[in-house]
Amino acid sequence: MNLPALERLRLFLRPPGRGIFTFSTGGGYATPLLRGIYGSSESAQVQNAWEDSLQRIRRVSTLILGIPSDTGAGILRGANFGPLGVRLAYLKRFGALPKNVVDVGDVIVVPQLLHDEMLSEGQKAATRAELYPGIEEKLPVSPLSIAEEVLNALYELNPQAQVLIIGGDHSVSWPAMLYCRKRCGDNFGVLHFDAHTDLLENRVGVKYCFATWARHALQLMKPHHLVQVGLRTSSHTKEYWEQMLPVTQFWAHEIRGRETEMLEKILAHFHQLKIKQLYLSNDIDGTDMAEAPATGTPEKEGLTAQFVLALSERAKKEFDLIGGDVVEVAPPLSGEWDFAQEKTSLLGAQYLNSLIK
Numbered sequence: 228m229n230l231p232a233l234e235r236l237r238l239f240l241r242p243p244g245r246g247i248f249t250f251s252t253g254g255g256y257a258t259p260l261l262r263g264i265y266g267s268s269e270s271a272q273v274q275n276a277w278e279d280s281l282q283r284i285r286r287v288s289t290l291i292l293g294i295p296s297d298t299g300a301g302i303l304r305g306a307n308f309g310p311l312g313v314r315l316a317y318l319k320r321f322g323a324l325p326k327n328v329v330d331v332g333d334v335i336v337v338p339q340l341l342h343d344e345m346l347s348e349g350q351k352a353a354t355r356a357e358l359y360p361g362i363e364e365k366l367p368v369s370p371l372s373i374a375e376e377v378l379n380a381l382y383e384l385n386p387q388a389q390v391l392i393i394g395g396d397h398s399v400s401w402p403a404m405l406y407c408r409k410r411c412g413d414n415f416g417v418l419h420f421d422a423h424t425d426l427l428e429n430r431v432g433v434k435y436c437f438a439t440w441a442r443h444a445l446q447l448m449k450p451h452h453l454v455q456v457g458l459r460t461s462s463h464t465k466e467y468w469e470q471m472l473p474v475t476q477f478w479a480h481e482i483r484g485r486e487t488e489m490l491e492k493i494l495a496h497f498h499q500l501k502i503k504q505l506y507l508s509n510d511i512d513g514t515d516m517a518e519a520p521a522t523g524t525p526e527k528e529g530l531t532a533q534f535v536l537a538l539s540e541r542a543k544k545e546f547d548l549i550g551g552d553v554v555e556v557a558p559p560l561s562g563e564w565d566f567a568q569e570k571t572s573l574l575g576a577q578y579l580n581s582l583i584k
C-alpha cells in the first residue's frame with residue numbers, strides 16, 4: 228500500500244454509525260449517535276470532528292473500531308446494527324468515552340460483500356470505482372478485507388494501542404486474529420466466549436464466516452492458546468474437539484454453579500502456558516439467552532453476564548489485553564428501535580467497557 232496510513236483510514240472508514248452503506252434510505256439511524264458523540268449530525272461538522280479524532284490515534288491507549296457487517300452470519304441477521312446499538316447504549320450507560328480512548332469509526336460496509344477472496348475481478352473493480360473514485364491503487368472492497376488493512380494502518384500509527392472491535396457477526400474476528408499474529412507472532416492467547424465452537428474448516432464450502440474464524444485462528448497460534456468458554460451447542464463433543472484440534476474448551480455445563488472455581492481454572496490455564504498477550508473475543512451468545520436475547524443464534528443454559536464480566540475484568544488485570552471484540556449483538560432482533568435502552572446492546576456496552584484498559 229502506497230498511501231500513508233492516515234490517508235488509508237480516511238478511505239476505509241466512516242464516522243461511528245456511518246459504516247453501513249446507505250443511499251437515500253437508512254442514513255438516519257446514525258443521527259442520535261452522531262449527536263451524542265459530536266454534538267451534531269450535520270455532515271461537515273461530523274466529518275471535521277471525526278478527522279480530528281483520527282489525528283489522536285497516535286496519542287491514546289485504546290482504539291475502538293466498528294465493523295457493521297453481518298454477511299458472515301448464517302441464521303438470524305441484524306448484527307450489522309451491533310456497532311450502532313452498543314455505542315448508543317454505551318453513551319447512555321457510561322457517557323462519553325474516556326480521554327485515553329478514540330473511536331476511529333466504522334469500516335465501510337457494502338452489505339452484499341464479505342471477503343475479497345470471494346469476489347471476481349470484475350466485481351472488485353466495479354465496487355472500487357464506487358468506493359474510491361479517482362484512486363489507482365487496488366484497494367480492498369469487502370468488510371473483512373478492508374478491516375485487515377484498517378488494523379494494519381492502526382498498528383502502523385500506534386503499535387502499543389489496545390484495539391477493541393464492535394461487530395458485526397463473528398467473522399469480524401478473523402482480521403483481528405491476523406492483527407494479533409502481526410503484533411505478537413504466534414505467542415498470544417485468545418479467550419473466546421461463545422455458545423458455539425466456530426471451529427468449522429468451512430461452512431457449505433465457504434472459508435470465511437461466523438462458524439470458521441476460530442479454526443483458522445488455530446493456525447496462527449501455539450497449541451492450546453485458544454480457550455473457548457461457554458460452549459453448549461455443537462454437533463461434536465468436547466472430547467472430539469480437544470482430541471482433533473489443539474484447542475482447550477470449558478463448556479457451559481462445567482461452569483454453571485461452579486463459577487468462582489472455574490474462573491480461576493481458566494485464568495490458570497493461560498498463566499501455565501506463560502501467555503502474556505491476550506485477545507478477548509466475546510460472542511454475546513456465550514451469555515445465556517435470558518440476558519442476551521437479541522443475537523442471531525441465542526442459546527439457553529449459558530453463562531451469566533456476571534461471570535463473563537468478572538472473567539473479562541480479571542483477564543484485563545492479569546494479562547496484557549492487546550485487543551478484544553464484542554460481536555453478534557443484533558439489536559433489531561429485539562423488536563425495539565431505541566437501541567440506547569435495548570437490553571442486549573446495554574450488555575454489549577458493559578462488555579466493551581470491561582475490556583477498556
Ligand SMILES: [Mn+2]
Nearest residue numbers: 397421425510
Ligand atoms: Mn461465535
